[in-house]
Amino acid sequence: MVAYRAFFGHVDECLPGVHFESRQAVKEAGLHKEREAGISWGLDANGERAADAIVLNRGYEDDIDKWDEVIYTGAGGRDRNTGRQVEDQTWDNRGNAGLRRSRISNNSVRVIRGSEGERDYSPISGYRYDGLYRVVDDWTEAGRAGFQICRFRLRRLPDEMQELTSFEQQIRESLTPSTRYEADFYGDETPEQPTRRRAITIERIIRDTAVVRRVKEWHDYTCQACGLALKVGMPGKGYAEGAHIQALGGPEGGPDVESNVLCLCPNCHVRLDRGALYLTDDFYVVDRYLSDSVSRPVELRTVEQHRIGRRFLRAHRRFWRIDE
Amino acid sequence: MVAYRAFFGHVDECLPGVHFESRQAVKEAGLHKEREAGISWGLDANGERAADAIVLNRGYEDDIDKWDEVIYTGAGGRDRNTGRQVEDQTWDNRGNAGLRRSRISNNSVRVIRGSEGERDYSPISGYRYDGLYRVVDDWTEAGRAGFQICRFRLRRLPDEMQELTSFEQQIRESLTPSTRYEADFYGDETPEQPTRRRAITIERIIRDTAVVRRVKEWHDYTCQACGLALKVGMPGKGYAEGAHIQALGGPEGGPDVESNVLCLCPNCHVRLDRGALYLTDDFYVVDRYLSDSVSRPVELRTVEQHRIGRRFLRAHRRFWRIDE
Numbered sequence: 001m002v003a004y005r006a007f008f009g010h011v012d013e014c015l016p017g018v019h020f021e022s023r024q025a026v027k028e029a030g031l032h033k034e035r036e037a038g039i040s041w042g043l044d045a046n047g048e049r050a051a052d053a054i055v056l057n058r059g060y061e062d063d064i065d066k067w068d069e070v071i072y073t074g075a076g077g078r079d080r081n082t083g084r085q086v087e088d089q090t091w092d093n094r095g096n097a098g099l100r101r102s103r104i105s106n107n108s109v110r111v112i113r114g115s116e117g118e119r120d121y122s123p124i125s126g127y128r129y130d131g132l133y134r135v136v137d138d139w140t141e142a143g144r145a146g147f148q149i150c151r152f153r154l155r156r157l158p159d160e161m162q163e164l165t166s167f168e169q170q171i172r173e174s175l176t177p178s179t180r181y182e183a184d185f186y187g188d189e190t191p192e193q194p195t196r197r198r199a200i201t202i203e204r205i206i207r208d209t210a211v212v213r214r215v216k217e218w219h220d221y222t223c224q225a226c227g228l229a230l231k232v233g234m235p236g237k238g239y240a241e242g243a244h245i246q247a248l249g250g251p252e253g254g255p256d257v258e259s260n261v262l263c264l265c266p267n268c269h270v271r272l273d274r275g276a277l278y279l280t281d282d283f284y285v286v287d288r289y290l291s292d293s294v295s296r297p298v299e300l301r302t303v304e305q306h307r308i309g310r311r312f313l314r315a316h317r318r319f320w321r322i323d324e
Numbered sequence: 325m326v327a328y329r330a331f332f333g334h335v336d337e338c339l340p341g342v343h344f345e346s347r348q349a350v351k352e353a354g355l356h357k358e359r360e361a362g363i364s365w366g367l368d369a370n371g372e373r374a375a376d377a378i379v380l381n382r383g384y385e386d387d388i389d390k391w392d393e394v395i396y397t398g399a400g401g402r403d404r405n406t407g408r409q410v411e412d413q414t415w416d417n418r419g420n421a422g423l424r425r426s427r428i429s430n431n432s433v434r435v436i437r438g439s440e441g442e443r444d445y446s447p448i449s450g451y452r453y454d455g456l457y458r459v460v461d462d463w464t465e466a467g468r469a470g471f472q473i474c475r476f477r478l479r480r481l482p483d484e485m486q487e488l489t490s491f492e493q494q495i496r497e498s499l500t501p502s503t504r505y506e507a508d509f510y511g512d513e514t515p516e517q518p519t520r521r522r523a524i525t526i527e528r529i530i531r532d533t534a535v536v537r538r539v540k541e542w543h544d545y546t547c548q549a550c551g552l553a554l555k556v557g558m559p560g561k562g563y564a565e566g567a568h569i570q571a572l573g574g575p576e577g578g579p580d581v582e583s584n585v586l587c588l589c590p591n592c593h594v595r596l597d598r599g600a601l602y603l604t605d606d607f608y609v610v611d612r613y614l615s616d617s618v619s620r621p622v623e624l625r626t627v628e629q630h631r632i633g634r635r636f637l638r639a640h641r642r643f644w645r646i647d648e
Contacts, residue, residue, distance in 0.1 A: 201532040202529055203531065204528075204530035204565075205526055205528075206528035209525070230615070231600060231615075232594060232595060232600040233598050233599060234599055234600075234612070236613055239594055265591055267589055267591045270563055274556035274563065275556070276557065288560075292552075321558075
C-alpha cells in the first residue's frame with residue numbers, strides 16, 4: 001500500500017472560487033483525498049501525517065464559520081446512522097492528529113465549503129474551493145452533546161497569499177522539507193514589502209474571480225441596478241462587472257462569495273464602490289444622486305439562484321455612514 | 325566652485341506627466357539644471373560628465389520625436405541671435421560629451437517636452453516631464469544646414485520601468501558605482517519575470533496619471549462621448565476616467581499624453597477599450613451597438629485646450645479593424 005502524500009497549497013487549475021457539483025468532483029480535482037470524511041490527510045515531507053484540506057459542510061453542530069476564521073470540529077465519536085455525537089473524540093484519530101500536525105508544521109490547509117454550511121458564505125449548491133487557511137490553535141472541550149470534542153481554529157491567509165505565482169509553485173515543488181516552504185510563504189510574518197511609489201496611480205482594479213464569473217453568467221451580463229446590458233467587442237458580447245458589496249481586502253474586508261457580489265454595469269459599479277448607490281434590507285437600490293438610470297429607488301433585479309447576504313448590505317451602508 | 329552632481333532617474337514628487345509653466349519651474353523642481361540649454365549634465369559617481377536630462381522643444385530643426393524613440397541633436401554651432409546652424413558641432417561640447425557618456429554608462433536620461441515640439445506628443449503650453457529614456461546610439465552627420473551635427477538616439481524605458489519603487493530608489497541612493505545601478509534596472513535585458521499565475525484575474529485597471537488628471541479637469545469630469553456627469557461619494561464629487569485612445573503598453577502602445585486621452589464615463593470607457601465605440605477623423609463618436617446613451621453618431625464634446633491626435637484615433641480603429 002502506497003501512503004497518500006500530503007500536498008499543500010493550491011492545486012493547479014483549481015483557484016479559489018472554483019465550483020464543484022459533488023464530493024467526488026472535489027476528490028478528482030485533487031483538492032481533498034476523501035469522499036466523505038471532512039479531513040484530508042497524508043504524509044508530509046518529514047513522514048508525519050498532516051492535513052492538507054478540510055470540507056466545511058455543517059457536518060458537526062459545533063462548527064462556527066466567520067469566513068476569515070473558522071472553528072472546526074475534529075473527527076470521530078459520531079453514530080454512523082444518526083450523525084449524533086455518542087462518544088468522546090480523541091487525538092488518536094488520524095484526521096485530528098493531522099490537523100494538529102498542520103498547526104505545528106504551520107502548513108496551509110485548503111478549505112472547501114459545501115451548500116449546507118453557514119448561509120452567507122456557502123455555495124447555493126455543491127461545493128466551492130475557498131482557498132488556503134492555517135490552523136492557528138487546537139484544543140478539546142465539551143461539545144453540545146456533552147462529549148469531548150477536538151476543536152481547531154483556522155484563519156484564512158491574506159488575499160494576496162491566495163494568488164501564488166508559478167515561480168512560487170516551482171519553488172514549492174523543488175523543496176523537500178515542507179517546513180522551509182512554509183517559512184517562506186506561510187509564516188506569521190509577511191516579508192517586509194517596500195511601499196510602492198507609483199508614477200501611475202491605480203484608481204480602480206476590476207477583478208474577475210471564479211465567483212464573479214458565475215454571478216455575471218447568472219444575470220446574463222445585465223446590470224442588477226439599472227438594467228443596462230452593455231455590449232462590447234466584435235462580434236458583440238455582454239459586458240458587466242462583479243461588484244463586491246462589502247469591499248474585499250483589509251481587516252474589515254468582505255468575502256469573495258456569490259452572496260457578496262452583484263452584477264453591475266461599470267457606472268453602477270463605481271456608484272456602489274463610492275457610496276453613491278446603496279441597497280436597503282428589502283433589496284431596493286437607492287441612488288443618492290438620483291441619476292438618469294436610477295432616478296428613484298428600484299427593486300434590485302435578481303435571479304433565483306443568487307442569494308444576497310444582508311450582512312454585506314449592512315456593512316456597505318455602515319462604511320458609507322448611511323442610516324436606513 | 326562645487327561641481328553639479330548628476331542625478332539619474334525620477335526626482336521625488338515629479339512623476340511622468342507632471343506639467344510646468346516654465347523652464348524656471350522645471351529647473352526648480354530639480355528635473356533639469358539649465359534654464360535655457362537643452363542638455364543637463366553633471367558629474368556621475370565615477371567623476372565623469374554625464375547627461376541626466378534633456379528638453380525637447382524643437383530647438384533644432386533636425387530633431388525627430390516619435391515618442392518611444394527620439395533623434396536628438398546635440399549642442400553648439402548655432403548663432404545666438406538667429407538660432408541657425410553656422411558651425412560644426414563637436415564632442416568637446418560638454419553637453420554632447422555628457423550624452424555620449426550616458427550612452428556608455430547606460431544611465432537613464434529624463435525627457436521634458438515643451439509646447440513647441442512635435443504636435444501630437446507635446447503639451448499645449450509650458451513643459452511636461454515625460455519620464456526616463458536611454459541613449460542607445462550617437463553619431464555625427466551633416467545637418468540640414470550643411471554643418472556637422474552630433475546626433476543621439478534615445479529610447480523610452482518600458483512603462484513598468486517608469487514606476488520606480490521607493491525600495492529601488494533606496495538601492496539607487498546607496499549604490500556608489502552608477503553602473504551597478506544601471507545593470508540592475510536599466511540593462512537591455514529585463515530580469516526574467518515569472519509569469520504570474522493569478523487566482524484573481526485583473527480584468528481592467530484604471531490608471532490615474534498626471535496627464536489623465538489634467539484631461540479630466542479640463543472636461544469637469546463629464547463624459548466626452550455621452551455627456552454623463554457621474555456623481556459619487558459624500559459630498560458628491562464628479563467621477564470620470566481617462567481613456568487612452570491608442571492603448572498604453574506593449575510594442576504598439578500609445579503614449580500617455582493629453583492628445584491620446586479622452587475623459588469618459590466608465591461605461592463609455594469600456595466601450596472604447598473594447599472597440600464598441602470609435603471616433604471618426606472629424607471627431608464623431610460612433611457606437612457600433614447604438615446604445616441608449618450614444619444612439620447615433622454624435623460630435624465629441626471638447627474644450628479648446630484639449631487637442632486630440634488623429635493618429636491615435638486611426639491606431640484605435642486599425643486595432644479594431646474598423647474601415648472609416
